[in-house]
Amino acid sequence: MKKKPIILGIESSCDETAVALITENGDGTPKVLSNIISSQIDVHKEFGGVVPELAARSHIEKIDLITKKAIEESKIKIEDIDCVATTTGPGLIVCLSVGINFGKTIALSLKKPFVAVNHLEGHALSPKLNSKLKYPYLLLLISGGHTQFLSVKGLGKYKRLGTTIDDAVGEAFDKIAKLLGIEFPGGPQIEKYAEKGDKNKYKLPKPIIGKGGCNLSFAGLKTAVLKISKQIKTPKEKFDLAASFQRTIEEILYQKSKVAFKEFKKIHNKKNNTFVIAGGVAANKKIREVLTNLCMEENFDPIFPPNNLCGDNAAMIAMVGLEKFKLNKFDTFDHPPKPRWPLDKSAAFLKGAGVKF
Ligand SMILES: Nc1ncnc2c1ncn2[C@@H]1O[C@H](COP(=O)(O)OP(=O)(O)OP(=O)(O)O)[C@@H](O)[C@H]1O
Numbered sequence: 001m002k003k004k005p006i007i008l009g010i011e012s013s014c015d016e017t018a019v020a021l022i023t024e025n026g027d028g029t030p031k032v033l034s035n036i037i038s039s040q041i042d043v044h045k046e047f048g049g050v051v052p053e054l055a056a057r058s059h060i061e062k063i064d065l066i067t068k069k070a071i072e073e074s075k076i077k078i079e080d081i082d083c084v085a086t087t088t089g090p091g092l093i094v095c096l097s098v099g100i101n102f103g104k105t106i107a108l109s110l111k112k113p114f115v116a117v118n119h120l121e122g123h124a125l126s127p128k129l130n131s132k133l134k135y136p137y138l139l140l141l142i143s144g145g146h147t148q149f150l151s152v153k154g155l156g157k158y159k160r161l162g163t164t165i166d167d168a169v170g171e172a173f174d175k176i177a178k179l180l181g182i183e184f185p186g187g188p189q190i191e192k193y194a195e196k197g198d199k200n201k202y203k204l205p206k207p208i209i210g211k212g213g214c215n216l217s218f219a220g221l222k223t224a225v226l227k228i229s230k231q232i233k234t235p236k237e238k239f240d241l242a243a244s245f246q247r248t249i250e251e252i253l254y255q256k257s258k259v260a261f262k263e264f265k266k267i268h269n270k271k272n273n274t275f276v277i278a279g280g281v282a283a284n285k286k287i288r289e290v291l292t293n294l295c296m297e298e299n300f301d302p303i304f305p306p307n308n309l310c311g312d313n314a315a316m317i318a319m320v321g322l323e324k325f326k327l328n329k330f331d332t333f334d335h336p337p338k339p340r341w342p343l344d345k346s347a348a349f350l351k352g353a354g355v356k357f
């Protein structure tokens with residue numbers, strides 16, 4: 001029997017050092033052999049956000065230990081690795097460089113091919129690790145740096161249908177948490193605060209909700225929360241503000257996804273459509289629930305990655321590596337880090353105060 005490929009995935013684009021090994025089951029579905037994630041929360045906590053140089057130093061300190069652990073846990077021998085897949089962008093250049101140099105060195109020393117992976121393509125393909133997923137599909141990428149609707153036609157084939165024109169939704173969660181005095185990284189905490197509050201207490205704006213197609217905006221919402229946060233005095237009011245914010249995000253994503261469904265159907269005239277929701281914010285239980293309900297109303301099939309694969313991880317990077325490996329799509333050893341690397345290169349830059357709908 002032919003040996004199943006074993007892919008080593010490496011992720012270091014921001015504040016998670018992650019290494020994973022994946023292979024295939026007998027039926028060709030992916031199998032995660034190990035998936036180690038080392039988060040740098042303690043390194044950045046006192047600064048309230050990620051400090052690039054500290055993040056890079058922490059990657060350097062940990063990457064070999066994490067790799068050793070991932071190999072041990074997978075029970076394979078290092079020489080069994082068939083391909084090294086590494087995030088080469090987008091992200092912080094000093095952080096990307098650590099993973100890239102490490103990945104290239106392993107690939108060169110083992111005389112195995114190197115695959116440069118777009119971190120966002122990792123998120124886009126992450127549900128493949130636990131679900132059957134066929135192209136084309138509509139993707140809502142909701143992460144710390146991105147909020148986009150994309151039509152995914154195949155590996156490397158993306159058409160952007162809509163994007164945020166200011167903050168990413170994860171960024172909005174993090175900034176609101178900071179306003180409410182919640183420790184970094186506050187995004188996931190907001191969800192817990194929201195569970196204890198009254199979602200109808202504060203009426204918050206939903207910027208560009210009836211215009212701009214499925215483009216999104218969160219800056220006005222953040223400013224409104226900032227104003228209210230200056231007046232709140234009790235813990236109860238904090239919970240209410242978190243709940244009102246969470247509810248507003250749910251409504252924005254619900255309504256904009258509905259518009260995106262229409263646009264996707266204009267491009268792909270299919271009977272059975274799939275809606276993939278990926279990225280860190282896809283771990284939010286209420287958002288999962290609201291978008292699942294929308295899919296039932298609109299006859300789309302909702303697919304989410306499992307919770308532990310919503311945020312940054314290297315299994316999703318290895319997943320892209322596996323797809324590219326099977327197509328013999330390899331990269332050269334002079335492949336540079338790409339701090340900016342949109343999935344749809346032809347899409348217009350749509351950010352800032354100049355954008356009008
Ligand atoms: N349960 C949750 N509810 C809301 N937001 C969440 C939740 N869990 C994580 N997040 C948010 O997800 C983001 C992290 O996601 P992810 O790791 O995918 O982003 P990133 O890698 O920093 O950005 P990008 O992938 O765009 O480069 C953070 O902004 C975090 O607050």
Ligand SMILES: [Mg+2]
Pocket residue numbers: 119123143144280311312
């Ligand atoms: Mg990410």
